[in-house]
Amino acid sequence: MPDAKRTPQQQIDALRETLRHHEYLYYGLDAPEVSDAQYDAWIRELQALEAAHPELVTPDSPTQRVGGKPKEGFAKVAHSRPMLSLDNAYNEDELREWVRRVQELAGTDTMEYACELKLDGLSLALTYEHGRLVRGVTRGDGAVGEDVTSNVRTIRSVPLSIAPQKVRAAHWPASFEVRGEVVMPLAAFQRLNEEREAQGLAPAANPRNAAAGTLRTLEPNIVAQRRLDFYAYFALDADGYIFPRQSEALDALAAAGFRVNPERRVVHGVEEILAFIARAEGLRETLPYEIDGVVVKVDSRELQQRLGFTGRAPRWAIAYKFAARSAVTQVQGIAVQVGRTGKVTPVAELAPVPIGGTTVSRATLHNADEIARLGLEIGDFVVVERGGDVIPKVSSVLKDRRPADAKPFVFPDTCPVCGSPLLREEGEADWRCVNVDCPARLRESLLFFASRKVMNIEGLGDAVVQQLTDRGMVRGLADIYALDEAALLSLERIGEKTARSLLEEIERSRQAPLERVILGLGIRFVGERTAQLLAQALGSMDALMQATPEELERVEEVGPRIAAAIREYFAVPANRELVEKLRAAGLQFTAVRRQQSSRLAGKTFVLTGTLPTMTRDEAKERIEREGGKVAGSVSKKTSYVVAGDDAGSKLDKARSLGVTVLDEAGLLALLDEAK
Numbered sequence: 001m002p003d004a005k006r007t008p009q010q011q012i013d014a015l016r017e018t019l020r021h022h023e024y025l026y027y028g029l030d031a032p033e034v035s036d037a038q039y040d041a042w043i044r045e046l047q048a049l050e051a052a053h054p055e056l057v058t059p060d061s062p063t064q065r066v067g068g069k070p071k072e073g074f075a076k077v078a079h080s081r082p083m084l085s086l087d088n089a090y091n092e093d094e095l096r097e098w099v100r101r102v103q104e105l106a107g108t109d110t111m112e113y114a115c116e117l118k119l120d121g122l123s124l125a126l127t128y129e130h131g132r133l134v135r136g137v138t139r140g141d142g143a144v145g146e147d148v149t150s151n152v153r154t155i156r157s158v159p160l161s162i163a164p165q166k167v168r169a170a171h172w173p174a175s176f177e178v179r180g181e182v183v184m185p186l187a188a189f190q191r192l193n194e195e196r197e198a199q200g201l202a203p204a205a206n207p208r209n210a211a212a213g214t215l216r217t218l219e220p221n222i223v224a225q226r227r228l229d230f231y232a233y234f235a236l237d238a239d240g241y242i243f244p245r246q247s248e249a250l251d252a253l254a255a256a257g258f259r260v261n262p263e264r265r266v267v268h269g270v271e272e273i274l275a276f277i278a279r280a281e282g283l284r285e286t287l288p289y290e291i292d293g294v295v296v297k298v299d300s301r302e303l304q305q306r307l308g309f310t311g312r313a314p315r316w317a318i319a320y321k322f323a324a325r326s327a328v329t330q331v332q333g334i335a336v337q338v339g340r341t342g343k344v345t346p347v348a349e350l351a352p353v354p355i356g357g358t359t360v361s362r363a364t365l366h367n368a369d370e371i372a373r374l375g376l377e378i379g380d381f382v383v384v385e386r387g388g389d390v391i392p393k394v395s396s397v398l399k400d401r402r403p404a405d406a407k408p409f410v411f412p413d414t415c416p417v418c419g420s421p422l423l424r425e426e427g428e429a430d431w432r433c434v435n436v437d438c439p440a441r442l443r444e445s446l447l448f449f450a451s452r453k454v455m456n457i458e459g460l461g462d463a464v465v466q467q468l469t470d471r472g473m474v475r476g477l478a479d480i481y482a483l484d485e486a487a488l489l490s491l492e493r494i495g496e497k498t499a500r501s502l503l504e505e506i507e508r509s510r511q512a513p514l515e516r517v518i519l520g521l522g523i524r525f526v527g528e529r530t531a532q533l534l535a536q537a538l539g540s541m542d543a544l545m546q547a548t549p550e551e552l553e554r555v556e557e558v559g560p561r562i563a564a565a566i567r568e569y570f571a572v573p574a575n576r577e578l579v580e581k582l583r584a585a586g587l588q589f590t591a592v593r594r595q596q597s598s599r600l601a602g603k604t605f606v607l608t609g610t611l612p613t614m615t616r617d618e619a620k621e622r623i624e625r626e627g628g629k630v631a632g633s634v635s636k637k638t639s640y641v642v643a644g645d646d647a648g649s650k651l652d653k654a655r656s657l658g659v660t661v662l663d664e665a666g667l668l669a670l671l672d673e674a675k
Helices: 008-028 036-052 092-106 164-169 186-198 207-215 220-225 246-256 269-286 301-307 368-374 439-450 462-470 477-482 485-489 496-509 514-520 528-538 541-546 549-553 560-570 573-584 616-625 649-657 664-673
Strands: 076-078 112-119 122-129 132-138 144-146 175-183 229-237 264-268 291-298 317-321 325-338 343-355 358-364 381-386 393-397 431-433 604-608 629-631 640-643 660-662
Touching (some): 008 036, 092 269, 092 291, 092 317, 112 246, 112 269, 112 317, 122 207, 175 207, 186 207, 264 269, 269 291, 291 301, 325 439, 343 381, 358 393, 368 393, 439 462, 439 477, 477 573, 485 496, 514 541, 541 560, 541 573, 560 573, 604 616, 604 649, 616 629, 640 649, 640 664, 649 660, 660 664
Parallel strands (some): 604 629, 604 640, 640 660
Antiparallel strands (some): 076 144, 112 264, 112 291, 122 132, 122 175, 291 317, 343 358, 343 431, 381 393
């Protein structure tokens, strides 16, 4: 009831504070202190007061979680800093090797590690200004995500605002970013599938996909009903990480009202990491959400900065993936798929079987040699494994259960799509369709070209690509840049808004940097990292097309095999014609070239310890710019070991082998001489 002794503003403030407190207890700590009926009564009281005094309504009020849906879908937003993926370890040996490498790079073997459960969900970045939520952005391709703020506001474990006293107590900056994982609890997932089955719809495959699909739903009311959860794991501001240790950041996030997974611990050394992993794996079947491993991070931010990053992941963190889950099912047939490079892959068509929360009906068989190794026949009962993000695979055949009507699989000698002869190069296991105009290659090439890590053309998915190729509207990659609204409107299930949105995405992709254009060409063995190095080293598409094998091999991480594949690609007239069409379409064909000389060519350096003024990455970049190579271990072939403070065993080995040891001043002098 209204309190005559207090102003409406005072009553509203008190109710909001009470509701936020109980939201945190319920959604953040799983420790409710009041009934749902009492909570709902407070909400209704607040709604009545706000209706009577609309001028007092604020965006962070507990009544304002569900708002209007986005009018034109989700806008693309660049992240404040990349949301990188993690390297993986699949067994104890790989984990021990990571710990050894981290200790060696850091120059110390006495460090602490923060261990956390690896939730099987999707990453999300939340931006707060003056304690209020202003934006929620999906991971996307790591550099650019989608603004899903309207949906994020419906997630009860996402605070709409942080109480000022909590902000001051933990020394939060005025503006900050919180990153974490969105998951669909197993109970909510089961409820969703029961509803879908009641409506005659196919059940959702797994909680992760269901969470991802829910977060991109254009109806916030639906998102609210599905009860997603958000678990925070990073806190950032404009200058980087806010707290000096990962463990402190997690504690501060929890104190501020964020849901932080309680299964976390700071440990010392690999044995304690393994003990945490064993405990986590034992908890796996009892948790109310899916996990697929454990994330291990160096706890100290100072050491994290010293360790730095590779091209795609931090060196100071690793995801330990649990062993694959498996099930027995029957092979009902074997199909062959043609990929964008022409590789023909056999795929087992299975009687559907649930494995680790996902219904599996297909599994890769890799190549003809793998089928022969397994001794697999159509009709066999097989063990299928699925581990983390790994594509399901057939691991073994139960030959004692082979039915009488099982029959061997004969690998085709012609492409199942275009009928061209299949070829297998000497020394390779894969058969390939060499017809560059094969429709199957075109479909896969278009999907790859449009994918997030390449040109990031949202909306150019399977259904649209299938129609475009089937109707002959797109006969090559460059043809997508000639599409217009009338052409798109002729496709099934494409309306005016969808057509305009897709054309905007295609137009924006013209500004993608050179390394993504190179990646999109689909050159064999040229992945994301190699494309980036080629763009930096050569500076233009023309330079790449004209480069000799020797010039290509001078690029970091490019060996004879990759160089040969690049030369083979550009030797095909149709491929050079494609490049010219992409040039005419206005794609980016130049990049800022990283200047590199050959003055230190043939010299191998090893870095150890902490240098006074340079990070290891800076030292590595300067050495490589002058043509030198930086290796991870000392051998007789090492030219110089550059040693800083707290140099480890590498320095001892250098001295025992008689390798020249330099300090930072000596390295700088050598670099100056090379100029």
